[in-house]
Amino acid sequence: MAPLTEQTIFINAKLADGSRVDLTVADGRFCAIAPAGKTASVGPASIDLAIVDLGGQLVVPAFVEGHIHLDTSFYGDAWRPHIPCSKGFDVRERVAFQARNLAAAAPMGERAKNQLELCIGNGSLAMRSHVMVDGSVGLKHLQTILAAREEYRDLIDIQLVAFPQSGILSSPGTAELLDEALKLGCDLIGGLDPASFDRDVKGHLDVVFGLAQKHGAGVDIHLHDGGTLGLFQVEEIAARTKALGMQGHVAVSHAYGLGDIPADALLKAGEMLAGAGVAIMTNAPGNHAFPPVAALRQAGVTVFSGSDNIRDSWWPYGDGDMLSRANLVGYRSGFYEDHELAAAFDVVTHAGARALGLESYGIAVGASADFVTITAEHVPEAVVAVPKGRTVYRRGRAVAKDGKMV
Ligand SMILES: [Zn+2]
Numbered sequence: 001m002a003p004l005t006e007q008t009i010f011i012n013a014k015l016a017d018g019s020r021v022d023l024t025v026a027d028g029r030f031c032a033i034a035p036a037g038k039t040a041s042v043g044p045a046s047i048d049l050a051i052v053d054l055g056g057q058l059v060v061p062a063f064v065e066g067h068i069h070l071d072t073s074f075y076g077d078a079w080r081p082h083i084p085c086s087k088g089f090d091v092r093e094r095v096a097f098q099a100r101n102l103a104a105a106a107p108m109g110e111r112a113k114n115q116l117e118l119c120i121g122n123g124s125l126a127m128r129s130h131v132m133v134d135g136s137v138g139l140k141h142l143q144t145i146l147a148a149r150e151e152y153r154d155l156i157d158i159q160l161v162a163f164p165q166s167g168i169l170s171s172p173g174t175a176e177l178l179d180e181a182l183k184l185g186c187d188l189i190g191g192l193d194p195a196s197f198d199r200d201v202k203g204h205l206d207v208v209f210g211l212a213q214k215h216g217a218g219v220d221i222h223l224h225d226g227g228t229l230g231l232f233q234v235e236e237i238a239a240r241t242k243a244l245g246m247q248g249h250v251a252v253s254h255a256y257g258l259g260d261i262p263a264d265a266l267l268k269a270g271e272m273l274a275g276a277g278v279a280i281m282t283n284a285p286g287n288h289a290f291p292p293v294a295a296l297r298q299a300g301v302t303v304f305s306g307s308d309n310i311r312d313s314w315w316p317y318g319d320g321d322m323l324s325r326a327n328l329v330g331y332r333s334g335f336y337e338d339h340e341l342a343a344a345f346d347v348v349t350h351a352g353a354r355a356l357g358l359e360s361y362g363i364a365v366g367a368s369a370d371f372v373t374i375t376a377e378h379v380p381e382a383v384v385a386v387p388k389g390r391t392v393y394r395r396g397r398a399v400a401k402d403g404k405m406v
């Protein structure tokens with residue numbers, strides 16, 4: 001093993017279990033964790049050693065932003081007033097509003113960077129972004145977002161989903177574009193309401209899973225359909241995942257239907273999802289049924305979260321802060337007890353890492369030293385108080401403080 005040349009010891013850190021420790025980082029990874037005050041440097045005397053006193057602050061792994069749209073937010077650009085649908089929520093109408101807004105917006109690369117720095121500033125160092133790929137925009141959005149991913153690769157790990165925002169079967173040429181997007185560097189293939197949008201569940205899923213198999217890619221499908229229609233599609237996705245041996249590589253985003261079905265049907269769906277290794281993403285939407293987080297976790301389902309839309313054509317909310325998202329998940333789920341607040345926190349950290357298949361995640365020897373320091377007594381208090389005073393460390397180096405990049 002090559003001698004270590006640079007080492008940082010973060011002394012006086014408080015972990016989620018309440019223990020006080022010193023964290024030693026070398027080559028961007030945690031190489032030792034010892035009770036506070038018991039740490040000696042490891043390696044030759046010539047080592048370049050830095051000591052950082054965390055003063056008893058809470059140290060948690062960096063947040064996982066599990067669902068965002070880097071191409072369509074107007075964060076940092078001019079405010080775009082929300083336009084309501086004419087006859088109740090309609091995806092097609094919203095897509096049309098979005099096209100109109102995007103035509104008048106600042107360059108996409110600029111807007112993507114604004115969003116990336118917002119997320120990193122708040123402590124997310126891993127992200128899954130859906131990127132629109134369809135007949136109307138072709139691969140233009142993807143090319144811009146691929147460049148942004150490259151530019152920020154030292155700061156944040158980004159997975160990209162080729163997202164058919166205008167459907168697959170109802171937008172001619174999209175299947176070929178999705179194929180191309182996966183060749184260009186997308187990690188996953190997306191989908192959109194196979195039943196209500198394309199009106200052909202089998203046809204839609206044949207393309208999605210066919211391309212996933214062809215490219216060895218993961219799957220993450222937007223599913224807004226409610227009730228039994230939503231449940232039916234969740235079951236179809238789970239069945240295909242299991243049949244193809246893709247456990248752990250498939251997610252359903254939103255899955256609103258899981259939030260408005262009877263308890264016994266939910267129990268059955270939870271068992272099926274857990275058995276198929278299909279993760280569920282919820283952003284805890286306002287005034288809308290959403291997947292019951294506690295019941296699904298109880299069934300063994302990986303539930304993760306994301307900001308989804310931030311100041312875009314879908315809604316004006318979103319702040320790129322996954323700690324405040326954990327607060328929303330807890331608030332909307334009726335979580336009050338400490339173990340419930342800790343579960344909400346898990347949704348934006350470890351469960352997110354599992355859903356994204358992140359390796360070497362967490363505060364552990366050997367893991368990448370991607371962490372956030374927070375002024376809070378413990379995790380439950382952090383979820384409730386959402387303190388903005390934080391420092392974000394990427395591979396052991398401070399990259400953001402109090403929301404701003406350093
Ligand atoms: Zn989305």
